[in-house]
Amino acid sequence: MTSFTPDRRTLLKGGAATAAAVATMSADQLLGFAKAWAQSSPFKPESGAKINLLRWKRFVEAEDVAFMKMIEAFQKATGVQVNVSNESYDDIQPKASVAANTGQGLDMVWGLYSLPFLFPSKCLDVSDVAKYLGDKYGGWTQSAEAFGKLGDKWIGIPIATTGALVAYRKSAIEKAGFKEFPKDLAGFSELVKGMNKNGTPAGMALGHASGDANTWLHWALWAHGGYLIDKNNKVIINSPETAKSLEYVKGLYDNFIPGTASWNDSNNNKAYIAGQLYLTVNGISVYVTAKKENPDMAKDTFHANLPLGVDGKLRELHLAFPMLIFTFSKFPNACKALTAFMLEADQFNPWVEAAQGYLSPFLKAYDANPIWTADPKNTLYRDVAKNALTPAGLGQLNEAAAAAIADFIVVDMYANYCTGREDLKGAMASAERQAKRIYR
């Protein structure tokens, strides 16, 4: 199957030039480190190992460059042959699913959200890698465990996450009468209304955008105390809290720039960079691109957390990137070695720097990376793993939760109500019905 997703992400070539400057480690240094690492690492690749790795297609070009450098160093140091292929966000999962089902083609997949949980029985137990890394680098955040562990077993290593935070134009919110970005739900709603009146509208995706729609809509649900499932994985979406959040999101949607119901993951980036959109929820890539293409816009762009929930707590969904290894891989140790190598400080740090804030760490020791403080606008993205819930919310990630997010149950519920296709009760009932089928 070919990739059906149009690729406008080349828009984001932004970081390319800065790549060389940021990546502080030369290829030789990296190779030197890799060789030393290969000697001492507890994970010894099988001889003559060949690995097929599938990863998501980069949003920040420099990140990809650094990634490939790392792969090259790993290949030279260990003699393992690594074959990397890229797919856009939406095409990762079907490819991985086909590999899981047929038991061939790929050895490892670097995917989104809860990918390993879609077929947990096909994922290699990587508890040893997780323990090795956790012990060495200050431990995993709580969200990392939620994203990586099924019961007591790690079935994926959450390499990094990309924060879904508000990116806004300061001039536009000031014009709407806000000196600071509002921290409460009512203030945020007022802000969006005011911006629309001024002709500097906000907009967030309500289409089937794996990243951009899921993240902020789950926040909206959780902020009002609504959840798809409770602690025991019982479906509780049909609730007064959900109803309130639907009303709230409808209020926002009515003041959005037109067309958000059809947006995919790249629409808001384009519209923001083109100066038509003044507030959105996105990874840091909008800002990174603006720095390159439109410095004035970058100067005016700031980041903020989404507002606190009704109970005063912040709960956000961010786009986690877990690495999984298939049980049918002929070279499990080589795969484990590569996973561990990716997260070793000597090369993870330059890689994170190259990503310019797009990759936020799950390992606590990496908060110290200077990229997060060098530009104060990056700092918020450092901490996203700390506020993150998994797509399961209160419940545990499992097969059903992975299926629910892949089927856009929550996104469709909001879109159904906002676009007027269904009324409040109908939208909730449809979501409940679908969720119950998945969680039966």
Next chain:
Amino acid sequence: MSTVQTSLRTAVEDTSLAARWQQLRANRNWQAMWFMLPTAAFLLLFLAYPLGLGIWMSFTDERIGRPGIFIGLENYEWLWDDAVFWLSVFNTLLYTIVASIIKFAVGLYLALLLNRHMPFKAMIRAVVLIPFIVPTVLSAIAFWWIYDTQFSILSWSLIKLGIINENINFLGDANWARASVIFANIWRGVPFVAITLLAGLQTVSPSLYEAATLDGATNWQRFRYVTYPLLTPIIAVVMTFSVLFTFTDFQLIWALTRGGPVNATHLMATLSYQRGILSGRLGEGAAIATAMIPFLLAAIAISWFGMQRRKWQQGNDND
């Protein structure tokens, strides 16, 4: 058709085995069977087996990476009460019927135009084929830009011309989105219809037109009583294919809308993919795909009987 020659059966009884073998070797049906075997195996392996597997899967709760157990009609019962599924059925029928009718009308019109004598005939005919040649995904991406909510060239032009004030919400509004994907499908499908009908038109003997003209037939009458009857078999074939292609369309929708906004453009094929592959519920996805089969069979049956009738007509009415 039997080619066994009974006169050979005079062989003596005790040599009958050898004789029969000889006989069999000479039997053309026997030989033919061996020649057909590779094709039959091929068809079984690559057509019948996947089809059977898909239908079987629709009766199980199979998920990706995990075999399912037989659950009878449960998937179908669930779909029966599923509003999104019925919406996708409605969308698929709407999409197929509207697009096929317009493709046929425009295609026939184009074919008639192209059948005339004009300068650069060969080149113009080649140009008409372009939409068909461009890979679907590429043309879908082009349309995606044309329909973009913020950067649509259409909206932009109309705003500059002062006809509208704000961007048309091509892919964000349910009805606009349906119209947009149907238009894209028509644009892609017209050349196939046009060129095939053109081929059909060229087989019509000019002498028939000459005779009709001598009899004083008008343009319309020549079309109605000469062109149309002779073209019917081709029309039946073309429209069967056109309907089948449209009904099972996937790429265009997937690249343009992914079934959105809010499932307004989900076809059965895209819904099946979303539920079966993306959400991992192979059983349910297979059930949706299987539900397409009756519609497809109906489409084939209609045109098949149409062709039968035509044959009979040709045998009796035409010489």
